[in-house]
Amino acid sequence: MFFYYILLISEQLRANEMKCPRCNEDLTVDLIKEKRYSITVNNCSKCGGAWFASGELAKIEKIVEPTFVEFYDLPSEEEQLKALFCPSCANSPLMQKEDHPRDERVVIDFCPVCKGVWLDKGELEAIQKENWVKSLGRIFKGLIGV
Ligand SMILES: [Zn+2]
Numbered sequence: 001m002f003f004y005y006i007l008l009i010s011e012q013l014r015a016n017e018m019k020c021p022r023c024n025e026d027l028t029v030d031l032i033k034e035k036r037y038s039i040t041v042n043n044c045s046k047c048g049g050a051w052f053a054s055g056e057l058a059k060i061e062k063i064v065e066p067t068f069v070e071f072y073d074l075p076s077e078e079e080q081l082k083a084l085f086c087p088s089c090a091n092s093p094l095m096q097k098e099d100h101p102r103d104e105r106v107v108i109d110f111c112p113v114c115k116g117v118w119l120d121k122g123e124l125e126a127i128q129k130e131n132w133v134k135s136l137g138r139i140f141k142g143l144i145g146v
């Protein structure tokens with residue numbers, strides 16, 4: 001499961017209308033509950049990708065505990081550079097590609113119209129690992145007083 005390492009309560013609500021931009025499977029809606037936030041995410045059970053409506057990803061990046069992930073299973077560069085269309089907007093606009101500010105190996109697809117974000121399998125883990133490495137770096141600097 002995509003969020004297997006997150007200690008949050010996740011419950012699957014219902015199948016929804018959205019189709020996976022990568023493999024055209026129906027996306028399922030998950031609601032992730034945390035003390036301060038409730039985050040809606042649409043998952044593809046086939047490719048493991050996830051769609052976050054505008055603002056949902058920013059919330060999850062704030063609340064997820066830094067987790068040690070040994071390695072992650074990102075799609076190939078070729079896969080990541082494939083054109084994808086927004087699963088949420090009615091006229092399916094072409095999504096734009098952007099390197100994630102925290103990790104240039106992670107290519108994020110985002111919709112210029114609704115500002116939703118598509119993450120492929122492994123990309124959220126990659127972002128979180130980057131986060132973890134940076135926090136650790138800060139702690140070490142604090143310890144040796146750089
Ligand atoms: Zn998919």
Ligand SMILES: [Zn+2]
Binds near residue numbers: 112116
């Ligand atoms: Zn859109």
